[in-house]
Amino acid sequence: MNVVIVYNEPGEGATADELDVLDEVELVAKCLLELGHKPKQLGVTLDLSKAFNFLKEEKPDLAFNLAESIENHGALVHFVPALLDVLNIPYTGNPTVPIFITAGKHLTKMQLQAAGLPVTPTYKPEEVGKLKSGKYIVKPIWEEGSLGLDEESVFEVPLSNPERITALSSEKYFIEPYIAGREFNVSMLAKSGGVEVLAVAEIRFVDYPADKPHVLGFRSKWETDSFEYTHTVRNYDLGENGDKIAGKLADISVKCWETLGLRGYARVDFRMDEDGNPWVLEVNANPCISPDSGYYAACQRVGISFTQAVERIINDTIKK
Numbered sequence: 518m519n520v521v522i523v524y525n526e527p528g529e530g531a532t533a534d535e536l537d538v539l540d541e542v543e544l545v546a547k548c549l550l551e552l553g554h555k556p557k558q559l560g561v562t563l564d565l566s567k568a569f570n571f572l573k574e575e576k577p578d579l580a581f582n583l584a585e586s587i588e589n590h591g592a593l594v595h596f597v598p599a600l601l602d603v604l605n606i607p608y609t610g611n612p613t614v615p616i617f618i619t620a621g622k623h624l625t626k627m628q629l630q631a632a633g634l635p636v637t638p639t640y641k642p643e644e645v646g647k648l649k650s651g652k653y654i655v656k657p658i659w660e661e662g663s664l665g666l667d668e669e670s671v672f673e674v675p676l677s678n679p680e681r682i683t684a685l686s687s688e689k690y691f692i693e694p695y696i697a698g699r700e701f702n703v704s705m706l707a708k709s710g711g712v713e714v715l716a717v718a719e720i721r722f723v724d725y726p727a728d729k730p731h732v733l734g735f736r737s738k739w740e741t742d743s744f745e746y747t748h749t750v751r752n753y754d755l756g757e758n759g760d761k762i763a764g765k766l767a768d769i770s771v772k773c774w775e776t777l778g779l780r781g782y783a784r785v786d787f788r789m790d791e792d793g794n795p796w797v798l799e800v801n802a803n804p805c806i807s808p809d810s811g812y813y814a815a816c817q818r819v820g821i822s823f824t825q826a827v828e829r830i831i832n833d834t835i836k837k
Contacts, residue, residue, distance in 0.1 A: 526560025
């Protein structure tokens with residue numbers, strides 16, 4: 518097949534979270550060649566007419582969608598699958614609606630809550646004065662890669678300076694309770710007739726000072742010389758009751774997949790409170806799949822080569 522790899526083209530001065538998509542493109546192109554396909558590449562910017570004309574001329578059999586944003590705007594991530602829908606080009610990964618819903622973290626929570634899945638309540642920044650005493654975290658609604666998220670996002674009520682929060686736009690930020698517990702992520706891959714949970718990984722915050730919030734933020738993921746990056750590690754040994762924990766998280770993740778109508782591949786992030794209750798933090802419908810990503814590691818963990826993973830992602834598209 519002629520396959521166009523569609524990705525968000527990093528702009529001038531792009532940061533590490535944007536540039537990482539180039540590693541994904543290289544990996545997928547290599548896998549496609551191994552599978553006997555003919556890959557081409559299309560970097561997408563806000564000039565959507567360029568992408569539209571390229572795709573109309575190429576008429577690919579399939580698009581492999583790696584777009585995680587457009588010019589680093591996470592709120593626009595659904596533009597790429599929407600464009601492919603308009604052109605009637607089959608594409609890998611998740612459809613337009615699930616991509617849009619999961620890009621908006623508050624929208625995801627509304628869908629999951631309606632399905633009876635465990636999510637924490639959300640609040641608007643202007644509601645901070647109504648919150649009960651305790652710790653909370655303010656998050657960007659649309660951004661991926663933990664852009665705009667770090668330990669400074671954690672705050673305690675009552676606030677000495679509530680204006681710091683109320684000044685934030687409710688169109689861009691939301692508040693949820695901060696869960697000071699264990700963090701997990703669950704990677705999933707489509708299989709014939711359904712979905713397979715690849716692995717359940719725990720994200721451990723090693724040697725963090727007692728007063729330092731455990732936040733898997735921008736520094737933890739992208740700033741390689743930071744304390745957060747070097748002291749945040751992925752681990753598959755979940756310790757006591759590990760199998761029970763993994764089973765519970767896997768079951769909830771599959772329900773998230775079914776509730777949101779996901780396809781191809783996805784990742785669900787959790788926090789578990791001190792009473793052992795898991796809470797869905799986020800559903801990522803187009804997680805990073807670069808060779809140093811958690812998703813790639815999950816495939817390795819269960820003995821699936823990434824070429825095999827790419828083949829399964831493609832098969833989940835063309836079966837339609």
